[in-house]
Amino acid sequence: MATTATTHPLLDTHRETLEAATQALRERSYYSRYPESPSPRVYGEGSSERGQLAHQETLNKDFDGLEEQPTTGRSVGSEKSPYGPTLGVRYPELDVDAAMEAAQQALPAWRDAGAEVRAAVLTEVIERINARSHEMAHAVMHTSGQPFVMSFQAGGPHAQDRALEAVVVALEEQRRVPESVTWEKPAKGDPIRMQKDYRIVPRGVALVIGCNTFPTWNAYPGIFASLATGNPVVIKPHPHAVLPLALTVQIARETLAEAGFDPALVQLAAEDDGGTLAKDLALHPAVKIIDYTGGPGFGHWLETEAAGAGKLVYTEKAGLNTVVVDSTDDLKGMLGNLAFSFSLYSGQMCTAPQNVYVPPTVRTDEGDLSAAEFAEKLGQAISGFTADDAKAVEVLGATVNDDVRGRATDIPGLADRLGGDVVLDSRAVAHPSYPDAVVRTPALVGVDAANDAAYTQECFGPVAFVIRTEDTADSLRRFSRTVAEHGGMTAAVYATDEEVLDDAREAAADAGVALSENLTGQIFVNQTAAFSDFHGTGANPAANAAYADAAFVSNRFRVITSRRHV
Amino acid sequence: MATTATTHPLLDTHRETLEAATQALRERSYYSRYPESPSPRVYGEGSSERGQLAHQETLNKDFDGLEEQPTTGRSVGSEKSPYGPTLGVRYPELDVDAAMEAAQQALPAWRDAGAEVRAAVLTEVIERINARSHEMAHAVMHTSGQPFVMSFQAGGPHAQDRALEAVVVALEEQRRVPESVTWEKPAKGDPIRMQKDYRIVPRGVALVIGCNTFPTWNAYPGIFASLATGNPVVIKPHPHAVLPLALTVQIARETLAEAGFDPALVQLAAEDDGGTLAKDLALHPAVKIIDYTGGPGFGHWLETEAAGAGKLVYTEKAGLNTVVVDSTDDLKGMLGNLAFSFSLYSGQMCTAPQNVYVPPTVRTDEGDLSAAEFAEKLGQAISGFTADDAKAVEVLGATVNDDVRGRATDIPGLADRLGGDVVLDSRAVAHPSYPDAVVRTPALVGVDAANDAAYTQECFGPVAFVIRTEDTADSLRRFSRTVAEHGGMTAAVYATDEEVLDDAREAAADAGVALSENLTGQIFVNQTAAFSDFHGTGANPAANAAYADAAFVSNRFRVITSRRHV
Structure with missing residues (x-):
């Protein structure tokens, strides 16, 4: 019955x-x-x-x-x-x-x-x-x-x-x-x-x-x-x-x-x-x-x-998780937050950022930075954050498979193949307790926005791209188009101007991806909270x-x- | 914005x-x-x-x-x-x-x-x-x-x-x-x-x-x-x-x-x-x-x-809309209700009943009926209901296309091809206002349950099958299996015994189809009410x-x- x-x-x-x-x-x-x-x-x-x-x-x-x-x-x-x-x-x-x-x-x-x-x-x-x-x-x-x-x-x-x-x-x-x-x-x-x-x-x-x-x-x-x-x-x-x-x-x-x-x-x-x-x-x-x-x-x-x-x-x-950098009033907080996001589990999260769009000039509370200067500072933040092997392994974890290891081992070769330049090489970290673990710090590869073949496929693991665009409008267009086409689980924007943030929200809605704005503290773009944040949207090819x-x-x-x- | x-x-x-x-x-x-x-x-x-x-x-x-x-x-x-x-x-x-x-x-x-x-x-x-x-x-x-x-x-x-x-x-x-x-x-x-x-x-x-x-x-x-x-x-x-x-x-x-x-x-x-x-x-x-x-x-x-x-x-x-007949305490109401369901728009509703499972004996308030007697009475109810041309067209409507017309025109041939017998032939009704309309009353074809090839495809239009089963348990098994396999938009059961009704509910849940029980009045199996009844279930092949x-x-x-x- x-x-x-x-x-x-x-x-x-x-x-x-x-x-x-x-x-x-x-x-x-x-x-x-x-x-x-x-x-x-x-x-x-x-x-x-x-x-x-x-x-x-x-x-x-x-x-x-x-x-x-x-x-x-x-x-x-x-x-x-x-x-x-x-x-x-x-x-x-x-x-x-x-x-x-x-x-x-x-x-x-x-x-x-x-x-x-x-x-x-x-x-x-x-x-x-x-x-x-x-x-x-x-x-x-x-x-x-x-x-x-x-x-x-x-x-x-x-x-x-x-x-x-x-x-x-x-x-x-x-x-x-x-x-x-x-x-x-x-x-x-x-x-x-x-x-x-x-x-x-x-x-x-x-x-x-x-x-x-x-x-x-x-x-x-x-x-x-x-x-x-x-x-x-x-x-x-x-x-x-x-x-x-x-x-x-x-x-x-x-x-x-x-x-x-x-x-x-x-x-x-x-x-x-x-x-x-x-x-x-x-x-x-x-x-x-x-x-x-x-x-x-x-x-x-x-x-x-x-x-x-x-x-x-x-x-x-999988998808192209994106960070659009326009400006910030907390450069230190921003770099620290991003360094953590790149480093956590060596970028092996489906939510880890990969594509960082940077305009010719980034306005910050420490003065204007050229795209190259910004990329260098981001590299320094990552290097600094992962400098101590014993501490670094507690964030980086171990690389999960040979595919990831292969990519991380030869960043200059990868940059060369993709037509980019090495902003920050990946460093092998010795694990104090597990000598056989392959532990890798994140690498940054610089590319021009026009070279979109380089950054429109997922590059799983400790590699991210610093993509030099014409301006923030160009960044947002590329963000929206690449995510709508190739998918994306997460996106972040850094901007001090409400209009730019509005434009970023529009671009995120068009791309069908959730947006984190100006994260400089203990909340990271790669993390979502149950009962409040949706994980994935079902609105782009990364997840249905x-x-x-x-x-x-x-x-x-x-x-x-x-x-x-x- | x-x-x-x-x-x-x-x-x-x-x-x-x-x-x-x-x-x-x-x-x-x-x-x-x-x-x-x-x-x-x-x-x-x-x-x-x-x-x-x-x-x-x-x-x-x-x-x-x-x-x-x-x-x-x-x-x-x-x-x-x-x-x-x-x-x-x-x-x-x-x-x-x-x-x-x-x-x-x-x-x-x-x-x-x-x-x-x-x-x-x-x-x-x-x-x-x-x-x-x-x-x-x-x-x-x-x-x-x-x-x-x-x-x-x-x-x-x-x-x-x-x-x-x-x-x-x-x-x-x-x-x-x-x-x-x-x-x-x-x-x-x-x-x-x-x-x-x-x-x-x-x-x-x-x-x-x-x-x-x-x-x-x-x-x-x-x-x-x-x-x-x-x-x-x-x-x-x-x-x-x-x-x-x-x-x-x-x-x-x-x-x-x-x-x-x-x-x-x-x-x-x-x-x-x-x-x-x-x-x-x-x-x-x-x-x-x-x-x-x-x-x-x-x-x-x-x-x-x-x-x-x-x-x-x-x-x-489309699917095999089913009526399982076990017993009734209102034979007249039941036959009238079914006659209307078969006749309305000449069975051209996606919800119109097609397969009527009948056990060897149908217990009714007018005495026990053999399957053949029941089929005959159902035929009589339909004939009576559609006897007056002028009134009948207001229920039957017109046949929608040549496919439907073809099937309705030669019921003896259809019964012969399917290995069944004609219980009630379809009658051509003259429309008083539209001489070119092809108006058809419903036909009933009798088949043995073992001859399941005859009744496991949708026969859209004014044709229904009276299927002679071993007993109601056999009817329910066939109902459940054929609908789960071929789909169904509607199902009905007539039974006076609560245990049989419970079994029918189980069979309907297994088949994934909604069940109408003992309809003898002005509610018909082919009709659903917005805000209360779901139309279709998405649980069988008739509709996702x-x-x-x-x-x-x-x-x-x-x-x-x-x-x-x-």
Whole structure:
């Protein structure tokens, strides 16, 4: 029978959290459920040590908690930390058809539990993930190459906040559909009265394809949006970043089982390098929804082939993140802020700035600077910020793969090939604890604006371009055109003049990208806050969706009405 | 400059209407803004005569009000009434590239007007369409072949209610995004404060492809949803049903211009039979959104090719509308209700029932009936209902095209080809006013359930199948499987037993189709009420969207944030 569960012990447990998060979402005001400080004052005495120990204990053995997943009997796993060590974790290979059947079997009870119960159970999942944030930080660090504090924050609490955001965005959309109404149409004599029941049904199995650099942060919105709307999820991590999502799946399955649901609602589909699992899963007839973060090649394939095959496809790919420099009344703050944005995780964030448009003269509180002088000062700011190896590695992290390393190693060659000049070379930094880690400071390459072939493709990693334009109007035109055409996740502008800022807002609206203005303090263009900032816009080719708006969730479920006279 | 208009005279004019409609939407309760009765007591003395005269005056000449559309200089128009007369209306052929440019030029001011002003202006458009409902009724009647009262209701007020629904669904979604907030993050010392502005931007040009049978009703949701979210619209009517949408475009352009906006926000792309305009427009780079109602062939092309090319595609195609008969305590009411549903517009509604599953014994308040007895009684109900020619034509309307006529003319041949038997032949009805109209009563063909090839394709027009099943469980299984596989817009069940009704609800949820239970009065399975019933579900292959839920509107716009410290 189709009944909506109205009681579940977890409803009371998480009522306040869900109310607070929902309120924050409506207001888009500041809200964070999960503290970003790894301090023992926040996460408890010994939490750091326990997390590290737990991480150590997962290494070089079969991963725990996936025993009940349907498997081919083989195991997979080829993770190697960007910091050097091989992880040696082995995961059971999923039997895809059996997994799809298990997911479909799990669906009806999850569907019929209703939106409120699903939200409460998922909040419990997130709370338990939060409790293991230190362990997760090590898993994220040793798969993505992020520095430790960033691994903790972005891989832990920030990702958890985005997960909770997805849950409440989905909850709000489902709440808008009443469960049952009486409809009364005036008519001659008695009115015509009908009872109409509205039932929320999920789409089917949802596939989430994770990326190497933000295994949890970029996967959680899709995972939790699909689950919150009733869809079972199969998670296909990047072969180099399985562990953080394996931990997630372990926790989710355990929590679901304890809450009385089938753990097959969440399954891990790990594979070794070079497999074709993502494609196979994407085209599996049971799969109805796909969330993807990663390179533009496969993203484009999903947007054309999988979308054309009737799947709902949500992608985040890559783009040309842009900074338009016009003028500033805080040169020092601006350079410091930008130096951090370029350096953080060596520019390996999908939101890291790449293209810096500079006019012939930059007016500043320290006097007018020529484009060359500005570029030099920006280079100096980066050099200064990354001068101390031991401190630098805690911001730069490690390079994630050979592709990034290759680009960073020969900046003069790269500049030469692109017809540019080296403003700042990348420096190899020795990691005091991990001698095998390849750590690189950001490089700056100068190019003329006319040479747009040089800067209209994404150059992932520690390389940015200082692009010399005719004037700020030229910068804004190029910004708007290149982002509309090639995509962009973020944009920033520095200007003291309100008219220039207005023009920049227009250019950003035309480009379809969010704009940060005059950041000189502790907020950075590459960071967004859950419940307030959207991540991506869905309005340019870098991503066809945003974390997390109504469009991100509202098509993951459908409404089936039944009506009768009463 | 990016300012949101906060004052416009139409805001006050339509505030109450929009409030009432929004409230009804939230409650999904009964609401209708536009009276469905064509009576002069409602629409004013002489309204009927004036409407007829206005219609006469559009015939056999160039259509008024499109003079400013960019044109190739040619004119098109090959409409012929299903009731006989040639309409002789000539429309300017659109210069597609120039039209796209005009639409894009019109976009910024419409975008910057903001959601509230757009909703008010569009309500004014709908009010003016409503004022011309009698004229519109003739236009719909003489393009679709609907009988007059249905043309008035479905082509007029019901379509207008769906248009207003689309406007308020879109308005509600846009209202959820605040215009500006102050975000304050606690920090050591002073909190970090930022102002964040959220700007709603449309996707680009929206294309609406109309159908022959419901030129306005099926086009308005897409037209008004796209306009309400800021997108200019190009409307491509079916070559045989241009006039109702030409009137719509005429009224919209006039209203937009008077309200201070560019009429290029709404353009008509008429073409003659056999053109390729729909395909050309669908793949035009400026087009970002496509709404389509029509045959499954082109609908599938849009869902694969156009969606794969990155367009947002909303389709309504066709399916196997199903009635599951188990038992009834009101045989007379049931047969009367079904006879009307089959007869209305000769089954040429996308929501008309086609497949009637009947078990070996139907329990009724008039005793048990064998499947054959039930089929015979259903046939008698239809014959009786359509016995009087003069009355029958006011329900049946005229057949819309040769395809429908071909099927209706030789029911014995059709039954033979499909391996079925004739339960009720179709009868040619002479129209007292239009001797050239081909008017047909519904036919019933009996088939065994095992012969599923016979009834698993849509048989558009006045033919329905009485399918003999093993029992009701067999009926429900077949219902669920065939609709999940081939699609369905509507479903109905007749059963006196609550358990059977529960099973039917489960089957409908699995099939992804809305269910009407035990309709015996003046509500019919083929009709849905705006603001309360969704039309389509988006959960089966018949349609990938529903009129009108959040998913129908929320991706037609995106949100661009700008943020700065304050």
